Amino acid sequence: MSLTDLMAAVRTEVRAAADRDTLLQIAAERLACRQCGQAELLASLREREALCSTALGHGIAIPHGRAPGLEQPRGILIRLQTPADFNGEPVDLAFAMAVPSHYTHEHLALLAELVERFNDEAFRQALRRAPDADALLALLLRPHAQAQAA
Template sequence: MPIADILPASGIKVIAAVSSKKRLFHDLGDMADACFGMDQTVVIDALLERENLGPTGVGQGIALPHARLPGLSQVCGLFLRLKKPLDFDSVDRQPVDLVFALFAPEEAGVSHLKALALVSRTLRDEGICAKLRANEDPSTIYTILTEASAAYAA
């Protein structure tokens, strides 16, 4: 499954600054509504609920918030690059500037885990992250993510 299967070109945004993790989840809710027609409140609540189980900041400035949602037929994702890093309670205590959110159907098992593994492997590549951080154009970021993931597709 390549990233292009879960991330639409319209699902990428570069944001100057976000005041809190909750505000970030509101932005993701807005994007999920615009890109996939998801209910913003359901998205925000699901992300907050998952985050309460443990932070999804995986280190090196990367966060992978994710949630299972009713009514979805497939895994889908959104990507944000923050110009000003945000404290995200990450495992390495470093602020986050690259956020890849994943949403999966409630009954998704393997497909959700495969998508999470693919995104994680892709963003573990320091060269890819450097390119993402050096670009502000959403279409360029989309190209970086989708071309890079082809090498990591599971």
């Protein structure tokens, strides 16, 4: 299963500087939907972040959490104009994700695909050069093989 197959709602956004908690608040607000509210999503993202930072290195973080009310995964890629501090790791690209509580394999598959995509330096640089949120979304939703060629 690919990222585009699993994500019901993927959004992108370019933002001014934020600290980690503000970034989590923004992500929870954007991920909220009628099945799952902002407060529940924020609590889930904070709970996961408290276990261990979701920063991967190379300026990337993948904050994620589970929510029982969700029917399908939701995600947002946020590019920060100035990096946020994730426990000493500067992050300028964050893909925040919320998945239904019953997702186990699917959650791990999404994380694995995101990690693989973000480990590609050319893909990271293309995201950083993208002129706007629409261009970010096009890059993110492009099949992985095509994204590597970009």
